[in-house]
Amino acid sequence: MRLFMFFRHGFCLLAGLSAMAFLGGCDPRREPVENFLEKHWQDPLPPQGAPPAAFSALEASLSVQSCAQCHARQFEGWKSSLHSKAMGPGIGWQLKLMSQEQGNACLRCHAPLAEQKALVALDQAWPNAPQHPIPEYVSRDLAHQGLTCASCHVRGHQRFGPPPRIEPSEGGPHGGFRVSKAFEDSRFCATCHQFPEDGPQIAGKLQEDTYRQWLASRFARGGAGKQTCQSCHMPDRQHLWRGIHDPTMTRKAIDVKLSIADLGGGNHEAVAEILNSGAGHHFPTYMVAKVELLFVRRDADGSVHEFGRQMIGWQVDTPITREIADTRIPAGEKRVFRQAFSAPENRDWEIEVILRVSPGEHYERIYRDSLQQANRLPFDAIELLRHALANVEGARYELMRIRAEKLP
Structure with missing residues (x-):
């Protein structure tokens, strides 16, 4: 059945610190990047769980519109990016033909949060769709928001991000955030833009091989000429991710x-x-x-x-x-x-x-x-x-x- 052949090959059609953030644990800024990424990009990502009792509804929300209340510049960039369109009709029509297992393989990058996968399962009437009510911190359209702010920055309702340019004052929203240099490392993006060695291949070439291509380039070398994925596709930390569409x-x-x-x-x-x-x-x-x-x-x-x-x-x-x-x-x-x-x-x-x-x-x-x-x-x-x-x-x-x- 030629129409559905491409599903079997793994290719789905279709990037401030409060001092209180470090209490009770080691400084994540000193944690090796690979260790941080292994935990941060677990497959599958675990559910966020119940938000802290002190959180307001706005702080607990996973919706991009909630993040935009304080991070308007990042939101405006994201809104114009392909990340915001990761759950568009190009993948939507395919999900109508997929099993839950096949769909989740695509959602790993297109809508990676456990809460997003649960919403898709409900929409598609997949057999393992959750039976319990949707938590208040999960907006009904979260799955359709694609690769959201929370996809990269929220785990267990705790916020994560790159080293701040200006040290923020204490007492900010959602308990501040934990800092990791991983957000400035190309390996952060490789989670979705690089297949493993045993991933889907054509003619001996990985279908997703961008990180390794970068490693072989002059841009990956140290020194003044080094360019990471972020420095090129997120200049000045803009959430644009411009590429060949631009x-x-x-x-x-x-x-x-x-x-x-x-x-x-x-x-x-x-x-x-x-x-x-x-x-x-x-x-x-x-x-x-x-x-x-x-x-x-x-x-x-x-x-x-x-x-x-x-x-x-x-x-x-x-x-x-x-x-x-x-x-x-x-x-x-x-x-x-x-x-x-x-x-x-x-x-x-x-x-x-x-x-x-x-x-x-x-x-x-x-x-x-x-x-x-x-x-x-x-x-x-x-x-x-x-x-x-x-x-x-x-x-x-x-x-x-x-x-x-x-x-x-």
């Missing part, structure tokens, strides 16, 4: 040069050199996004002649079982794309390469393929699927145009 971020990742080689007899070759100068991982890192190179010749009379298309990206078939091509560019490396063309000898013309980005190209193919089999889908999944397809199609954009003049 044109400005993508332009910073690459340098493009276009030249022309004369092959004689009116035959030529356009040579596009793409250097991954700014991304600390492959460009693009996953199989989902693709960057298309469109080669065109523009004549003096205004006519435009397309003479080739090439792709940057890791192309895999829709069941996610077979690699078609891998033209991703590792960090710091260059890839050359050559395209032959002919042109009039005695007329003016110029060559242009247009870079177009499809951030969800792999999803587009899967969604279209699935809609061809809509008669095999639950009725309530079809509208979500159509919405998901419209979202990824609407995310396409033109990145840049580079011109090379005719050879002298």
Whole structure:
């Protein structure tokens, strides 16, 4: 049954301190990062439990809107990020087809809190859905909020965060917070952006391998040139997590040069050199996004002649079982794309390469393929699927145009 093949491969479609915070335990700032992360990202995360009796309803709440009351800047950034859309229609229609075990494997990163998983189980009528009433500190829409503030910052109703820039005064809300340098370490993000060695692979390559790609780059080296996931994707601690969906971020990742080689007899070759100068991982890192190179010749009379298309990206078939091509560019490396063309000898013309980005190209193919089999889908999944397809199609954009003049 081809429609459901990709579920079996583990790939789900689709980053101040009160002195009182340290009473009764060791200083977590001195705890090794790996020890902190092992506890912080348990799989699955345990429920928060009953909030402290002294907490107000606002302090106990896990909702992003509650956090926004004091952390408005972080909330505004998060609201515009893909983290806030982690439980959109792209995963919503798939959950209609999954068992609870399959769904929880995806929710581990898309909605990791135990309370979120419980709400999804209720929505999907899964067999192990909780029977008891929803706690007051859990808003009914918490599961649909995606990767929330609490996903990263709350465990057992205690708050955690990075070392403060300014020492806060005592007596703040929710008993202050515990500090860990793990929040400034790339390994914090690797929890969701790196599969283990025995994780799902295609052609011997892990489907999620961003952290290891970063480790192999110059950005992972110590010294002034080091760039962590956070310093690049959360500049000045902004909760933005911009990536290939954002044109400005993508332009910073690459340098493009276009030249022309004369092959004689009116035959030529356009040579596009793409250097991954700014991304600390492959460009693009996953199989989902693709960057298309469109080669065109523009004549003096205004006519435009397309003479080739090439792709940057890791192309895999829709069941996610077979690699078609891998033209991703590792960090710091260059890839050359050559395209032959002919042109009039005695007329003016110029060559242009247009870079177009499809951030969800792999999803587009899967969604279209699935809609061809809509008669095999639950009725309530079809509208979500159509919405998901419209979202990824609407995310396409033109990145840049580079011109090379005719050879002298």
